[in-house]
Amino acid sequence: MDSESPAEIVAISSHVVRGAVGNRAIVFALETMGFRVWSLPTVILPWHPGHGPSTRITTPDGQFASAVEDMGASRWSGAIKAVVSGYFGSVDQVAPVARMVRLLKEKTPDLLFVCDPVIGDAGGLYVKPEIAEAIRDQLIPLSDIATPNRFELGWLSGAPLETNAEVIDAALALGPRRVLVTSAVPMMAGGIGNLLLTDRLALLAEHRMIGNPPNGLGDLTSALFLARLMRGETDERALQMTTASVFEILARSVKRGADELMLFEDYASFLTPMAMVQIRQLLHPSRSRRK
Numbered sequence: 001m002d003s004e005s006p007a008e009i010v011a012i013s014s015h016v017v018r019g020a021v022g023n024r025a026i027v028f029a030l031e032t033m034g035f036r037v038w039s040l041p042t043v044i045l046p047w048h049p050g051h052g053p054s055t056r057i058t059t060p061d062g063q064f065a066s067a068v069e070d071m072g073a074s075r076w077s078g079a080i081k082a083v084v085s086g087y088f089g090s091v092d093q094v095a096p097v098a099r100m101v102r103l104l105k106e107k108t109p110d111l112l113f114v115c116d117p118v119i120g121d122a123g124g125l126y127v128k129p130e131i132a133e134a135i136r137d138q139l140i141p142l143s144d145i146a147t148p149n150r151f152e153l154g155w156l157s158g159a160p161l162e163t164n165a166e167v168i169d170a171a172l173a174l175g176p177r178r179v180l181v182t183s184a185v186p187m188m189a190g191g192i193g194n195l196l197l198t199d200r201l202a203l204l205a206e207h208r209m210i211g212n213p214p215n216g217l218g219d220l221t222s223a224l225f226l227a228r229l230m231r232g233e234t235d236e237r238a239l240q241m242t243t244a245s246v247f248e249i250l251a252r253s254v255k256r257g258a259d260e261l262m263l264f265e266d267y268a269s270f271l272t273p274m275a276m277v278q279i280r281q282l283l284h285p286s287r288s289r290r291k
Helices: 023-032 061-073 091-107 129-142 150-157 164-174 217-230 235-255 285-290
Strands: 008-016 036-045 080-085 112-115 178-184 191-197 202-208 278-281
Touching: 008 023, 008 091, 008 217, 023 036, 023 217, 036 061, 061 091, 080 091, 080 217, 091 129, 112 129, 112 217, 129 150, 150 164, 150 178, 164 178, 164 191, 164 285, 178 217, 191 235, 202 235, 217 235, 235 278
Parallel strands: 008 036, 008 080, 080 112
Antiparallel strands: 178 191, 191 202, 202 278
């Protein structure tokens, strides 16, 4: 990356007035890592709804579509080298983003599109089914990187995923060149991890589990993994450092008793995390077929 002309990244997700979730986490992480960011909110809330009543302001669909069209057609769009999408507030927000990604890929064939399908967790879907279906049908096929949690990958693949072998098969069938699955099945007692799948790698990055974590871990993971790949790091290095950064920030936030990730206080962990992360290479189907 040319330090005098940093790549620009479009971030499309929710925005909270207070907190560190959605685009608040994504933009802060990407800018701290040295990238210029175009930030477009899909919804605006005072804080994460998990904290209590939080008035939801959804950008009107027509205005949202016009803004996305303006972005894709702007004279500055040639500087955009990546797009990351997260939470969507309505089903009609999805198609304009898909059109913009296709247009930007025509201008910049090596543009990276990260789709974080923010649709649910172990408790089930927390968006309308039609939004989840639109993400699955319109954005996942365009993405170079997808970052679902294990529940989301299971929903997208149509099957519950109880083992890492099942996670691996589902991730490889999803389509993107890289699939980073958060909340993978741990191999160490009391652990949790991220599982990265490519056409030749199946890498599990594990650390100890921390109870009652604040929200925003998935948003932060997507942003940091993208940033490290754009800085030229290998898949394994990007996975290890991203996982270490997120774990370190989580551990420090919980130790302070915070109800949000404390990104401002711990931003140094983005670049130089000190936390230990166990990397395991799992059996990739391509390797088993060669035997």
